[in-house]
Amino acid sequence: MLEINGISKSFGGLRAVDNVSMKISEGSLVSLIGPNGAGKTTLFALITGFHKPDSGTVTFAGNDILGVKPSEIARAGMVRTFQIVQPFAGQTVRENIAVGAHLRHASRRDALDRAREVAEMVGLGDRLDQDAADLTVAGRKRLEVARALATDPKLVLFDEVLAGLNPSEIRDVIPVIRAVRDSGVTILLIEHVMQAVMSLSEYTFVLNQGRLIAEGEPRAVAADQAVIEAYLGPGMAARLKGQSAQVPA
Structure with a gap:
C-alpha cells in the first residue's frame, strides 16, 4: 500500500532523514519508534506531502505522490494526525469531526451524521455537543x-496519539486503535509507549539520527543491541549488559 524508497531530507546542515526505505502492506498495523529527535515526525511530513524530500520516492496505492499536496494525498486515502492536538475554537466535538468528514461529504447534514458515527467509534459519542476546547488531554x-x-482513509499515520496519557487512559485507547485496524484501515504509528507497540503492532521500524537501524517483530527489535544503545546510550547499555551477565543463572 505504501512504499518509501531512499527518502532523505536535510534542513541546513542537519540530515533529518537519511536514505530511509519502508514498505507498509495493506491491512497491517506497523509502528515506527526511536528516541526523541530521531526524525520520525519529519518522515511523516515527507510521506504526507508537508515537506518535499531531497531525494527518494513515495508510492501510495501504486501512485507516485511526490510533490502532491497534502489535501490531495488525503483525498487519495492517506491522512495523518499531529502530536499537538488543536481543536477548532468555538466548535463542538461534532463540528470538529465534521471538518474531516467534509472531505467526502459535501452536504453538512451528511458530514454531521458521519461525525456522529466516528465519535461513537472512538468513545466520544456522549460528548458530541461539548465544546471541543473543554476536552481533557485524553x-x-x-x-x-x-x-x-x-x-x-485507507491508511492513517498516527503521530504519538498516546503521548501525555496516564496508564489507565492508554489501556482505554489501545482497543480504539485496534478497532480502527479491524475496520479495514491500515495503520502506521509513531509511538513511545512500548506497552502499545508490543500490544498493537505486528512489525516495527526503528529510526535513530534519521536512519533506520532495525526492523522486525516488536519483541525482537526491543532486544536488539543497536536499539537499546539508541535509547540508553552506549555506556548505559554496556553497563546494563554487564550487570545482567553477572546475575547467576
Missing part, C-alpha cells in the same frame, strides 16, 4: 483520531 487525543477517521 479526549483531545480521541478527537484527533476521529478527525482523521472522518475522512474515510
Whole structure:
C-alpha cells in the first residue's frame, strides 16, 4: 500500500532523514519508534506531502505522490494526525469531526451524521455537543483520531496519539486503535509507549539520527543491541549488559 524508497531530507546542515526505505502492506498495523529527535515526525511530513524530500520516492496505492499536496494525498486515502492536538475554537466535538468528514461529504447534514458515527467509534459519542476546547488531554487525543477517521482513509499515520496519557487512559485507547485496524484501515504509528507497540503492532521500524537501524517483530527489535544503545546510550547499555551477565543463572 505504501512504499518509501531512499527518502532523505536535510534542513541546513542537519540530515533529518537519511536514505530511509519502508514498505507498509495493506491491512497491517506497523509502528515506527526511536528516541526523541530521531526524525520520525519529519518522515511523516515527507510521506504526507508537508515537506518535499531531497531525494527518494513515495508510492501510495501504486501512485507516485511526490510533490502532491497534502489535501490531495488525503483525498487519495492517506491522512495523518499531529502530536499537538488543536481543536477548532468555538466548535463542538461534532463540528470538529465534521471538518474531516467534509472531505467526502459535501452536504453538512451528511458530514454531521458521519461525525456522529466516528465519535461513537472512538468513545466520544456522549460528548458530541461539548465544546471541543473543554476536552481533557485524553479526549483531545480521541478527537484527533476521529478527525482523521472522518475522512474515510485507507491508511492513517498516527503521530504519538498516546503521548501525555496516564496508564489507565492508554489501556482505554489501545482497543480504539485496534478497532480502527479491524475496520479495514491500515495503520502506521509513531509511538513511545512500548506497552502499545508490543500490544498493537505486528512489525516495527526503528529510526535513530534519521536512519533506520532495525526492523522486525516488536519483541525482537526491543532486544536488539543497536536499539537499546539508541535509547540508553552506549555506556548505559554496556553497563546494563554487564550487570545482567553477572546475575547467576
